[in-house]
Amino acid sequence: MxxxxxxxxxxxxxxxxxxxxxxxxxxxxxxxxxxxxxxxxxxxxxxxxxxxxxxxxxxxxxxxxxxxxxxxxxxxxxxxxxxxxxxxxxxxPKMAEAHVNIGLIRQHQNRVADAIESYSTAIQIDPKLLTAWINLTSAYTMNEEDAKAVEAAREAVTLEPDSAMARNNLAVALYFKGDFAESKQNLEKAKELGYSVDPRFIDALNEKLG
Structure with a gap:
């Protein structure tokens, strides 16, 4: 918002x-x-x-x-x-921020498919809108569309490499896709950038990496 x-x-x-x-x-x-x-x-x-x-x-x-x-x-x-x-x-109608906000509301209401549609519309209007890519990543993750989540997260990181949230979202998306080593790299970068990473995620990732 x-x-x-x-x-x-x-x-x-x-x-x-x-x-x-x-x-x-x-x-x-x-x-x-x-x-x-x-x-x-x-x-x-x-x-x-x-x-x-x-x-x-x-x-x-x-x-x-x-x-x-x-x-x-x-x-x-x-x-x-x-x-x-x-x-x-x-x-x-081409106010990208409003489409992102509607997506966030729909995601909050567990209308994830509708949220994805809203974020995608925002991106069509403004492909460089970071919040749209970040939120789209989390919506795809919620919807268990792991490959699409990684793709969206990579777009967000490309737009803003020093976005702590984008890095964390990429780490999460990579985790669910099974790319644990790269997930760990992005998790460390998110922490370095000041993101408060969920300790449970850290533990789960470390367990996967042995």
Whole structure:
């Protein structure tokens, strides 16, 4: 789900944006960004209020829809999250990020085949979208399509060799495909890059390698 670049000086940014919104209540951009920093600060209800207001002021505000959907997904309301991403797609059918988000929702609902379809659509639109390849890898793994999982994982690593998650996903996909030595190499790389690897996976892999 969408999550824009983190802001470090939250109190100052919040204060500045609140002043803008107070002076210009119809400023969609200010409300959108205020919603984002509220979310980052853990002020979830206020974030929802600002993003909803941004959409009310501008019914074409796709980024507000995407980020509001992310909040509802985190809160466990997948139906609201799905509706908001579908609303964004109705405005811009080639919005790859929304297709990825819908895939993530479907995967969370155990609709894995539908998730794969959504991720694949996102990749057709933007072949360099890393999150689409990473999520597609995990969906193929869930669906026990091990060769396809490895292929997707390799694409993700090619796009971003220093992505810890892509490396871990490749390690997992290779494990299920039976390529234990290469799995171990990518697992070590994921750890080196700071990924918190599941200890159970480490134990299972070491057992396979003897």
């Amino acid at each position: 969408s999550d824009e670049q983190k802001t470090t000086d939250l109190p100052t940014v919040i204060s500045d944006l609140e002043k803008v919104v107070k002076e210009k209540p119809d400023n969609v951009v200010a409300r959108h960004h205020l919603g984002l920093v509220y979310r980052q600060a853990g002020r979830v209800e206020e974030a929802i209020t600002q993003l909803e207001k941004a959409i009310e002021l501008d019914d074409q505000s796709m980024e507000s829809m995407i980020n509001l959907g992310a909040i509802h997904f985190d809160l466990g309301d997948t139906e609201k999250a799905l509706k908001l991403n579908e609303q964004a797609l109705a405005i811009s």
